[in-house]
Amino acid sequence: MDLIIVESPTKAKTISQFLGKGYSVLSSFGHVRDLPSSTIGVDTAKNFEPKYIIPAKAKPKVKILKDETKKAKEIILATDEDREGEAIAWHLSEVLNLKEPKRIVFHEITKTAIEKALKSPRKIDTNLVNAQQARRILDRLVGYKLSPFLWKKIMRGLSAGRVQSVATRLICERENEIKNFIPAEYWSIEAKLFKNKEFSANLFAKNEKTIEKLEIKNKKEADKVLQELEEAEYIVENVEKKETQRNPQGPFITSTLQQAAVIKLNYSAKRTMAIAQRLYEKGFITYHRTDSFNLSTQSQMAAKELIINNFGKNYWPGVIKKFKTRSKSAQEAHEAIRPTHPNQMPDNLKKPAKLTPEELKLYNLIWQRFIASQMASAVFDSCSIDIKAECYTFRANGQTLKFDGYLKVYPTKFEEMDLPKLNKGEKIQLKEIVPSQHFTQPPARYSEATLIKVLEKESIGRPSTYAPILDTIQQRNYVEKDENKRLKPTNTGIMVNDMLLKHFPQIVDIQFTAKMEKEFDEIAQGKDTWQQTLKDFYMPFEQILKDKEQSVAKMDLTEETDKICPECKGKMIIRLGRYGKFYACSKFPNCKHTEPIAKPSLGIKCPKCAQGELTEKTTRTKKIFYGCSLWPKCDFALWDKPVNEFCPKCHSIMVENKAKKIICSNRACLNEDRIKSIKKKNKIS
DNA sequence: CAGTGAGCGAGCTTCCGCTTGACTT
Numbered sequence: 001m002d003l004i005i006v007e008s009p010t011k012a013k014t015i016s017q018f019l020g021k022g023y024s025v026l027s028s029f030g031h032v033r034d035l036p037s038s039t040i041g042v043d044t045a046k047n048f049e050p051k052y053i054i055p056a057k058a059k060p061k062v063k064i065l066k067d068e069t070k071k072a073k074e075i076i077l078a079t080d081e082d083r084e085g086e087a088i089a090w091h092l093s094e095v096l097n098l099k100e101p102k103r104i105v106f107h108e109i110t111k112t113a114i115e116k117a118l119k120s121p122r123k124i125d126t127n128l129v130n131a132q133q134a135r136r137i138l139d140r141l142v143g144y145k146l147s148p149f150l151w152k153k154i155m156r157g158l159s160a161g162r163v164q165s166v167a168t169r170l171i172c173e174r175e176n177e178i179k180n181f182i183p184a185e186y187w188s189i190e191a192k193l194f195k196n197k198e199f200s201a202n203l204f205a206k207n208e209k210t211i212e213k214l215e216i217k218n219k220k221e222a223d224k225v226l227q228e229l230e231e232a233e234y235i236v237e238n239v240e241k242k243e244t245q246r247n248p249q250g251p252f253i254t255s256t257l258q259q260a261a262v263i264k265l266n267y268s269a270k271r272t273m274a275i276a277q278r279l280y281e282k283g284f285i286t287y288h289r290t291d292s293f294n295l296s297t298q299s300q301m302a303a304k305e306l307i308i309n310n311f312g313k314n315y316w317p318g319v320i321k322k323f324k325t326r327s328k329s330a331q332e333a334h335e336a337i338r339p340t341h342p343n344q345m346p347d348n349l350k351k352p353a354k355l356t357p358e359e360l361k362l363y364n365l366i367w368q369r370f371i372a373s374q375m376a377s378a379v380f381d382s383c384s385i386d387i388k389a390e391c392y393t394f395r396a397n398g399q400t401l402k403f404d405g406y407l408k409v410y411p412t413k414f415e416e417m418d419l420p421k422l423n424k425g426e427k428i429q430l431k432e433i434v435p436s437q438h439f440t441q442p443p444a445r446y447s448e449a450t451l452i453k454v455l456e457k458e459s460i461g462r463p464s465t466y467a468p469i470l471d472t473i474q475q476r477n478y479v480e481k482d483e484n485k486r487l488k489p490t491n492t493g494i495m496v497n498d499m500l501l502k503h504f505p506q507i508v509d510i511q512f513t514a515k516m517e518k519e520f521d522e523i524a525q526g527k528d529t530w531q532q533t534l535k536d537f538y539m540p541f542e543q544i545l546k547d548k549e550q551s552v553a554k555m556d557l558t559e560e561t562d563k564i565c566p567e568c569k570g571k572m573i574i575r576l577g578r579y580g581k582f583y584a585c586s587k588f589p590n591c592k593h594t595e596p597i598a599k600p601s602l603g604i605k606c607p608k609c610a611q612g613e614l615t616e617k618t619t620r621t622k623k624i625f626y627g628c629s630l631w632p633k634c635d636f637a638l639w640d641k642p643v644n645e646f647c648p649k650c651h652s653i654m655v656e657n658k659a660k661k662i663i664c665s666n667r668a669c670l671n672e673d674r675i676k677s678i679k680k681k682n683k684i685s
Numbered sequence: 686c687a688g689t690g691a692g693c694g695a696g697c698t699t700c701c702g703c704t705t706g707a708c709t710t
Contacts, residue, residue, distance in 0.1 A: 010705095028704080038697090057705095061704095088703065088704095136700095140699095143699060145699095145700095146700090151698065159700075161701070164700085281705095461702090464701095464704080558690095576690090582690090594689070596687080617687070618686095
């Protein structure tokens with residue numbers, strides 16, 4: 001029996017179905033070795049020698065692989081064909097002590113692709129492995145050198161890294177643009193016209209021979225134009241008709257799926273990935289962490305058949321549509337995200353409910369996008385009419401849908417406007433002329449969707465990390481979501497960004513990753529060594545770091561207050577401790593008095609001591625809970641937010657749970673209800 | 686579920702990219 005090792009257990013399962021008895025297929029669950037997390041694990045003095053360990057989490061998996069390796073005749077490493085996959089293969093061969101490992105690759109999980117791959121094994125690509133090592137070690141050096149710098153100069157627990165620091169920077173800079181934005185006034189002038197039917201045209205140019213673009217900056221200018229138009233005749237100057245096409249977008253890849261799910265379903269990137277994971281495990285979609293638009297020929301033929309059978313021949317474009325990656329850093333180890341069986345229509349999955357509602361919604365989106373990608377373009381009849389009035393030109397634009405094409409399956413918004421049939425020289429009746437004042441708008445804060453788009457464009461982060469990046473910068477409290485789920489920097493985020501921007505501009509440079517990616521490519525092509533690349537980066541970095549540790553002062557984060565210390569009558573100040581801000585006496589260490597900064601009371605008397613009031617508090621891990629203001633005298637506390645109501649049955653205080661339902665805070669009382677309701681249900685069925 | 690800062694010095698915080706559970710409500 002031969003042993004094949006892949007990265008994902010679901011992939012292993014699928015492949016073993018294709019191959020049958022002669023093979024055992026197991027998975028590594030991603031990387032099996034890494035640098036230790038407790039120390040830097042890189043000896044910069046010894047040519048950047050890395051120290052790899054098997055993380056505790058990976059140990060049981062590695063043990064299984066070791067045991068199975070002993071039983072197997074031949075070991076075949078079938079990890080993904082990209083930089084990380086090659087490195088995983090190498091780490092596996094090291095850990096499992098493989099003398100001559102066979103390495104195979106495939107880009108689609110189909111029987112033919114795998115059988116073909118098995119016929120042409122190769123050796124592990126050492127250059128590609130070294131490119132990965134350079135990437136890994138660079139990230140470790142940046143992260144584990146800059147973070148401690150921030151601990152020393154700002155406060156403990158902060159972090160910096162090649163990816164998270166740039167993501168934070170983007171959000172901070174957008175906020176600055178918004179803050180510094182000066183709105184500019186401008187005016188538009190619309191003519192409501194009539195010829196057989198009403199339509200409207202916008203003023204856009206003056207002196208049609210020279211075509212000056214017209215900018216109206218204020219009311220005075222607008223009034224002047226209106227005055228000049230008072231006696232004007234409106235005459236058709238030009239009519240242009242043409243057919244325009246709208247082409248379908250490519251099938252989803254991780255980044256575009258996350259963007260569409262935020263916009264169309266209001267799912268966060270994290271939630272989207274969790275749902276996609278389940279769809280993948282249940283066998284409904286192909287792998288969901290990918291940067292490739294490739295589609296298996298099989299799937300495209302299935303799409304063709306489905307399109308022709310369900311919508312008709314004219315909805316099939318006549319050729320198989322292929323989409324190319326725009327991103328230079330794409331590694332294309334997988335297919336695009338598509339339904340594994342295109343003829344599994346979302347509507348047919350509703351009745352015997354194999355999918356949860358959210359799974360079905362996401363599956364539907366993936367299915368539609370994939371099928372649409374293989375469909376014919378939509379066709380519009382568009383028309384542009386120029387109308388002259390005095391020295392001014394108005395333009396009316398119209399379009400009507402002639403053929404819906406792919407829009408039948410993947411609908412997007414468009415406006416239709418049917419203009420009347422007009423001929424050059426015709427005179428048009430003016431109904432009304434409408435001037436309106438506008439102001440230019442500042443750019444919008446990033447949403448998860450728009451930030452991921454920029455990160456991908458700049459080659460920062462990978463499909464497997466877009467969602468975690470968003471989590472990290474929020475968990476570190478650099479960024480938070482506003483009421484519209486848009487990303488805005490916190491004070492901490494701004495502080496850290498300012499510090500990094502001022503002292504380490506080369507690291508938080510938007511281009512930094514792209515530059516390093518070029519270097520990694522050189523290593524992968526054998527044109528440069530990984531040690532030299534790291535040396536070129538690290539030598540100057542180390543020197544700058546040394547200088548900055550000396551020259552940069554620790555930030556003073558204490559704040560003055562009017563509060564007087566009840567013990568020594570000294571002034572109280574606000575200090576920043578491990579668990580956030582607190583009041584401390586300025587006479588410290590002579591006076592050790594401290595007080596927590598209380599959140600406003602909820603106006604509810606403590607049900608336990610009847611003296612204190614309930615207030616919002618936070619645990620050391622920053623989780624919110626509600627406790628008595630007289631702590632430590634009274635230890636009453638709740639996780640859920642209390643409301644000023646009491647349980648009619650047990651008289652405990654009521655709380656609002658996460659589902660925003662008002663329930664009794666007494667667990668025993670609640671359990672009684674739950675048991676009752678379960679019994680009721682059973683009776684009915 | 687609840688503590689904090691100085692300094693002493695111990696022990697701890699931290700990166701990115703691959704992959705999924707095992708806890709409990």
